[in-house]
Amino acid sequence: MTAHDLGARHLCRDILTHPLGLHCHVPTDDAHPDGSVRAGRFLAGLHRAVERGAMFFDTADSYGCGYSERVLGQFSRQSPDLNLQLSSKVGQIRGSAVHPYAGRHIHHQLEQTLENLYAEELHLYTLDSFDFGPGDRYLGNAIDAMRTLREVKAIRAIGMRGPFTRYAASPEEWAAQAERFLYLFRLIKPDVVWTRFNAFTPAVSLEGQDLFTFTARHGVGLVLAAPLAHGVLVGKGGASASSRPTVPSRRGGLMPWLRERVDEQLDVLRRHFGEAPGTLARLALRSCLQRGDQCVVVAGFSTAEQVEENFSCLGDPLTELELGIIDDVYAGLQTQVREAASRLPVMELQP
Template identity: 85%
Template sequence: MTASDLGLRHLCRGTLAHPLGIHCDIPTDHAIPDGLARASRFLAGLQRAVERGATFFDTADSYSYGHSERVLGQFGRQNPHLELQLSSKVGQIRGSAEHAYAGRHIHHQLEQTLENLYAEELHLYTLDSFDFGPNDRYLGNAIDCMRTLREVKAIRAIGMRGPCTHYAASPEEWAVQAERFLYLFRLIKPDVVWTRFNAFTPAVSLEGQDLFAFTARHGVGLVLAAPLAHGVLVGKGGESPSSRRAPVPLRGAGPMPWLRDRLDEQLRVLRHHFGDAPGTLSRVALRSFLQRGDQCVVVAGFSTAEQVDENFSCLGDPLTELELGIIDDVYAGLRAQVRDAALCMPVKELQS
């Protein structure tokens, strides 16, 4: 279904969200020299996002080991009149538990997340890993925990990750990920699928459909993260200060300069068709993803309030079918460049 406007969207049970949300991931204040200044800019960006109509704020306990949650919680404490739709994740931090999904660890992590966020409930809580231990030993426990949390209204909706591997993976590798996702999807029965999705993400077949058609058919919401590929799709070095992982390396020795030149060439094609005004490439990316389905919310990262302004102000009118076709062709070219680059560099450098 094609989105025709930017009104509130039904993401999941009890959640009508603005289609453009905020991805909240910032470095710890003690890990970088200007950490406190960046946290201040982050808070200013959150304020600007609310002024622009943002309702949905996405983070995780693993983002700087809870620091991102705490800064977002600080914003909530400073603005108690705001009804923020909060999303977080669990599954990357094991702590002293046997496994991230073992025993009551999910409950313990949620308690800490709620304390960090200064909140009584989450609108969305996502299982952030496909690793459920040897032979999926902790899968049943994780499912039971999440459903219990939903029943007692500590969370409103259960999320799970979408198929995920490095962007330069072979079709066979993506097929394995799709099969694993489908197996878990049928057991977990999530309300929402959370996934990193941008121009570098190849089409993955799920029961003969793409991710958008598949989730729509099952009545499941969709959260798309990293839509600007950490700034690569708008010709910048990074989407947010904490985004240390780009979909492709853009600088360095060997084939790096060649790859960067080819990516710039593809972006020039978009500028030729859509113009070179500020925010144009952001609009192309954000709008094209938002129009893939009415059940999806796109969460974009930022480092300044000005970036938030640009993302919200650039959306404009819907793209036409012709424009969407041009974008699809260019993005297919970008994916081809990544595949070519994969033949010349270690796979570990292409991890998403």
């Protein structure tokens, strides 16, 4: 491992940033009366992150149909002197177009995203879906659109999603996703790969290499999202309540009996590393940050307290021995998920 420090690192050629950023998905419920309260707490979290050195803020036009972008844009308007590095995604919202990647829809969505974010450019714009229409009809159009946006400096870097399916999917399903990713990667030639990655993510083989070695070999950066698996990896004990985001139960995706087995695995980490608040969050975040010096980690949050804990808990780099202990425990977590999937085939674990 070479990525042991928390100084600025190159995500890609035109993006030098703090390695820990924020995943900005604001919970929204139009029928809920505390929407403005949630947004206020979220804005407080953004301010706290900037105080802690965060520069990179990741969102998508599909999060609340632009609501998360608009809240982040409110922060941009409040902080005109900050050099924010903004990342968003396209490919989930079709609107009145025949397909999210058809015609000039990508251009139109970017214009709306920039307006939402109160920004003149995006640092990273990611193709958020592997669905390019029947027979990949709109793939060429999407590639041309993204390259044009980069050439005219509306965006600095082109992103694409990494291989991903249900955590509990079969090895064959993951292999199919890896094959599809490789096919698209060779055509899109992205600057950055955006992917969900945490203890539950199985290793995938890409030309005989893992995702980190593969992207490093190709000079491509990595944005790692969901490093805490939406709070699952901080457990029920040994970590403060602030490290456990309040998310809908379908996002946690754990059956009660499976959660008990996950906690048993996390107890192994508690015995090795102690039960001080933030310990499990530190292990999850650090194990991602130290995967490679081209990796930027974006952690979700809903309060300033969660942001403070994530940034303050990082401490010193993990040693190779410590990383080995963590990897062994996380492998045990993956085993629990696979066993759960064999017992309950309809279960979809999506932390």
